Amino acid sequence: MDQMKKLLTVCLLLMISSQMYGQEKIVKGSLFEGIVVAGYADHGAYINCTGPALKYTFAPKSCLLVGLLPSLKLKEDKVDPGKPKNSWITPSLGFGLTAVFRHIAIQLPAFYTAKTSAADGKWRLGVGMGYKF
Template sequence: MKKVIYAVGIIISGLCFSQETPSKIKASFFEGIAVAGYVDHGAFINFTGPNVNASYKGFKFIIGMLPSLRIKEDQSPGAKNSAITPNLGAGLTVVYKKMVVQIPVYYNTKTATQDGSWKIGAGIGYSFK
């Protein structure tokens, strides 16, 4: 996880301090992006939430919160959880024109059989702006 955070920091600092073309960094509450993808043996659908973003040569790099619906069937015996649950993730989103690629991370809480852990996923989507 530390390596991912360091890599994202290096990418953003490179965009911010490059001398070829000035990039714009700003904060936003909503970007008009919808993404679907895979994480932890299940699916997710999310929309970009509060974030910090930078634009550079037609690309937009977004780091922020991801209000999501996670879809995963509970495999445990006995009482089962709902297949669709609301979740809040965080992650890196890259937008080029209207195409979106996203690397979200979600936290799975501790249960009676598993320790809590972060899960990394991948998704593709569409930018409505």
């Protein structure tokens, strides 16, 4: 939960800083940026692209995005024999921060793991690297 508070604080600071630049359009909405990322989260891998986001441009070819991350999570369940297993590939929607420098993207996503009979639901942080087309 502390990570979510930190992430929301960064979002708030980005919005406040955008008010300082009166005439310049530095923060704007974005539906798709053409960024594909692969990374690690919750003892498995993920592949995603950036979805709807707030985009903060701080240099000609550098930006910071905060938004939704439509993803495919790749994780094999470890369950007892005879019990049903989940699919190895699962569609998921994450939320996170993506920094882009020229064509290299670094991402800090958060994915929510639903509550089960064995564990409580929690936000899981990850890390990833990708490419902007």
